[in-house]
Amino acid sequence: MRLSRYFLPVLKENPSEAQIVSHRLMLRAGMIKQSSAGIYSWLPLGFKVLKNIENIVHEEQVRAGHIPMLMPTLQSADLWRESGRYDDYGEEMLRITDRHGRDMLYGPTNEELITDIFRSHVGSYKDLPLTLYHIQWKFRDEIRPRFGVMRGREFLMKDGYNFDIDYENAMHAYNRHMVSYLRSYERMGLQAIPMRADSGPIGGEDTHEFLVLADTGESEVFYDSAILDLKIGDRVVDFDNWDDCAAICKEWTTPYARTDETHDEAAFNAIPEERRRTSRGIEVGQIFYFGTKYSEPMGATVQNSEGQKVPVHMGSHGIGVSRLLGAIIEASHDDKGIIWPEGVTPYHCGIVNLKQGDAEADAACEALYASLTALGLEPLYDDRNERAGGKFATMDLIGLPWRITVGPRGLKNGVVELTSRRTGESEELPPEQAIEKVAQIYAKR
Ligand SMILES: Nc1ncnc2c1ncn2[C@@H]1O[C@H](COP(=O)(O)OP(=O)(O)OP(=O)(O)O)[C@@H](O)[C@H]1O
Ligand SMILES: [Mg+2]
Numbered sequence: 001m002r003l004s005r006y007f008l009p010v011l012k013e014n015p016s017e018a019q020i021v022s023h024r025l026m027l028r029a030g031m032i033k034q035s036s037a038g039i040y041s042w043l044p045l046g047f048k049v050l051k052n053i054e055n056i057v058h059e060e061q062v063r064a065g066h067i068p069m070l071m072p073t074l075q076s077a078d079l080w081r082e083s084g085r086y087d088d089y090g091e092e093m094l095r096i097t098d099r100h101g102r103d104m105l106y107g108p109t110n111e112e113l114i115t116d117i118f119r120s121h122v123g124s125y126k127d128l129p130l131t132l133y134h135i136q137w138k139f140r141d142e143i144r145p146r147f148g149v150m151r152g153r154e155f156l157m158k159d160g161y162n163f164d165i166d167y168e169n170a171m172h173a174y175n176r177h178m179v180s181y182l183r184s185y186e187r188m189g190l191q192a193i194p195m196r197a198d199s200g201p202i203g204g205e206d207t208h209e210f211l212v213l214a215d216t217g218e219s220e221v222f223y224d225s226a227i228l229d230l231k232i233g234d235r236v237v238d239f240d241n242w243d244d245c246a247a248i249c250k251e252w253t254t255p256y257a258r259t260d261e262t263h264d265e266a267a268f269n270a271i272p273e274e275r276r277r278t279s280r281g282i283e284v285g286q287i288f289y290f291g292t293k294y295s296e297p298m299g300a301t302v303q304n305s306e307g308q309k310v311p312v313h314m315g316s317h318g319i320g321v322s323r324l325l326g327a328i329i330e331a332s333h334d335d336k337g338i339i340w341p342e343g344v345t346p347y348h349c350g351i352v353n354l355k356q357g358d359a360e361a362d363a364a365c366e367a368l369y370a371s372l373t374a375l376g377l378e379p380l381y382d383d384r385n386e387r388a389g390g391k392f393a394t395m396d397l398i399g400l401p402w403r404i405t406v407g408p409r410g411l412k413n414g415v416v417e418l419t420s421r422r423t424g425e426s427e428e429l430p431p432e433q434a435i436e437k438v439a440q441i442y443a444k445r
Helices: 021-028 044-063 077-083 111-121 167-187 225-229 242-253 265-269 321-331 359-374 388-398 408-412 431-443
Strands: 032-036 039-042 074-076 094-097 103-106 130-139 154-164 192-196 206-213 219-224 257-259 276-291 301-303 309-311 313-320 349-353 379-382 402-406 416-420 426-429
Touching: 021 032, 021 321, 039 044, 044 130, 044 154, 044 167, 044 321, 074 077, 077 103, 077 111, 111 130, 111 154, 111 313, 154 167, 154 321, 167 192, 167 206, 167 242, 167 276, 167 313, 192 219, 192 242, 192 276, 206 219, 206 321, 219 225, 276 321, 313 321, 349 359, 349 388, 359 379, 359 402, 359 408, 359 431, 379 388, 402 408, 402 431, 408 416, 416 431, 426 431
Parallel strands: 192 257, 349 379, 349 402
Antiparallel strands: 032 039, 074 103, 094 103, 130 154, 154 313, 192 206, 206 276, 219 257, 219 276, 276 313, 301 309, 402 416, 416 426
């Protein structure tokens, strides 16, 4: 992409409505525009990161054996009356009446809809285990939408639902989800800590939330600092292996980590003092096992191996896809702007031409652009007739992790400059070596 042809409406001034850094930076970097309270348009740069996050979630879900599909945003109230949640859900649910007077709602979550699909098509234990998921817009009429995409009213969520014959199988689904979530967050450059949680309106017994540590987080969290050393890294996970998945979950759930809702002072104080941490966190996902809470009232049964009809055991599992943009920026920025982790960056590398119109500099930039593109990378080339200072400020604000700077002086010596956004360190290299280095950084991913 060439910046002269892109749509990147950056703001020079700090928007007054933004209280936290991620909201401020998303507005300033031209990623989103509010259309009404808690509802946003995703401008091209924001949309690109949103899609990258969505892709990571898709890849990791499919890797874990879960099946993608798509359910509608508008749902019939009748299904929610069957589960009893139509009345329970309260004012957060956006209720709509169609022209025939039928009660509809904009889905805040999809347990009822998926249970209906399941009961219509599945009747035997032989069709289990089954996990279906989708990534779809949700609406919750939050009383106080704030912090930009972090607490929106319309937001993008991955929600998945497992159907299993019994408790043990459902617990493997629970563990599988935990491991796939840990992998997903890690690929996004995030450390998200699973913490035992309260279940809220979804209901159920076993549930963990995943929290990213950030001062601006809405939850108070208490944890053992030992958990920060854990990494999935490049270990190969067999998602069909119950023991492997359970072992990874055990690793992550053994060190103490809880939100204020489930905090246990005595257990916390049993940790060596130097490892006790209190902080704030952003909830970027949650997994639940809730057994037969929906299958029983809605009649989602299967025949077991003895020929008896039994309600299926279910769980649901959500990732806040749009909230993750805010969470990543909260965890990764400096006073100049965003610093995207390589896994989610909208463009792999920026190209800054210090002297637009100089024949040699223009040609060198075009050559870099062509070579990077040929390697399957997406560069963002700042080819505008702007001063160098302005170009650097834009690149720093939008946070591409790598920048190649090209100017007549360097070219005389056969070099360009490769700069890391995170460390600010630069090195002068011949253009081919700069390309190779950038290619290597992304090849590892
Ligand atoms: N209003 C919102 N705006 C953006 N993302 C949200 C919002 N509400 C929930 N999410 C995301 O969707 C995920 C799964 O939804 P879940 O039902 O667990 O939300 P929740 O526990 O009600 O969230 P919260 O406690 O923050 O209101 C959450 O972990 C969060 O990342
Ligand atoms: Mg939650």
